[in-house]
Amino acid sequence: MGSAGKPSPDTMTSDKSEAGDLALEPLLTCKLCLCEYSLDKMTTLQECRCIFCTSCLKQYMQLAIQEGCGSPITCPDMLCVNHGTLQEAEIAYLVPVDQFQLFKRLKFEREVHLDPQRTWCPAADCQTVCCIGPNESGVPVPVECPACHMMFCSSCKEAWHPQRLCPENQALVTTEQGSLIGTETEAPIKQCPVCRIYIERNEGCAQMMCKNCKHTFCWYCLQNLDVSAAEKKYLDEGQLGAEVSLKLHAKFFTNLGILVLGITWLISDANFIPFFIQCFYLFQHSFFHKGL
Known part of the structure; x- marks a missing residue:
């Protein structure tokens, strides 16, 4: 401080430098909500190094625990090249204590089942x-x-x-289509080929994933369906096949992300409105008239 009580030149230079550093702090995009945040509001997963906003990651973990499967919580990025899973320390840090205790109990139950x-x-x-x-x-x-x-x-x-x-x-309960519980093709309730818990199928394609052990299998033949097999497996009898289902879901979420990003641009730039409307019309026409 000088004699007049004002900051010295060195102090003023330091303040300007800190303000400049804050202004130049890069913003990172969360892959889940597509919003931009500063680094202090993001969380990097230890195993795969994927980064998401902390708010989205908390909601993702809580939803995974509430589903009650007890299996390892995987990285929410479907394209994660390292196929990372969240560590217990990360889960304990981001979710409430009661939910973490529930996760540990479900994990133990799953270990016993397997x-x-x-x-x-x-x-x-x-x-x-x-x-x-x-x-x-x-x-x-x-x-x-x-x-x-x-x-x-x-x-x-x-x-x-x-x-x-x-x-x-x-005891098997017989219906017009066969047994209610069993291995028949039309049985609505079957056992997971791995952990043997009962699974009920209401509708949709034949690619099933057990909530208990995360095993993926074909509902009709009970054969294992890994990623490569799922892309080739399809159903007879006019049902929607796994290949079509996978492509449809991938296309839907990709276009949904583009749509959300476009709306964000609309808010910030009014000149973008005519261009966005034209793009949305072309997307809608392509999706409903050209198919997959």
């Missing part, structure tokens, strides 16, 4: 984790719950039935 050496006691008032003894692959063995001492089958989870096969112990 572990061939562990299972849940089927008694409604018990839900104890039971250990399955050594057995030949696919051969049911009796399992005794350490808490309620119920003896049940390791395969169908019914009371132990040493003289009967599991299919004979499972």
Whole structure:
């Protein structure tokens, strides 16, 4: 400070420099909401280094936990080349404590479902984790719950039935199209080929993803559908195939992003209105008349 109480020249130069740095701070675009934010409002994922605005990332994590699958939360960028997953420390930092506890519980339940050496006691008032003894692959063995001492089958989870096969112990409800639960083509309820939980299909294409273990399979033949197979797999009987479905969804979300970006430009530049209207009309005509 000088004698008159005013800032010295060095101090004034420093203030101008800091103001200039703030003005030149780059803005980053969030891939989810397409809005621009400063770096302090963005979050970079540790595993894949993809970056999103913190607000979108919080909502994405909370939605994934609320779906109740307990599987690893993947990077929200569908084109992420590293196929990153969110670490537990990242989830704990961005979601409320109660939701993080729910995520840990769902994760543990999923691990038990996928572990061939562990299972849940089927008694409604018990839900104890039971250990399955050594057995030949696919051969049911009796399992005794350490808490309620119920003896049940390791395969169908019914009371132990040493003289009967599991299919004979499972009641099937018949309908005009076949069995309500089973492996028939028209059965509306089937078991996931991996974790064996029951899945109901209402409509849509035959490419199914289990919410419990994230296994992707064909509803009709129950065969595994990886990314390459999903692009080739399609349905007979006039149903919408997986290839068409994948392309349709990709095109929809791409065009939706362009549409949102265009609206943002409209707000900032009134001269862009005629050009945007013409582009939107061409997009609409191409989508509905030229098909995929």
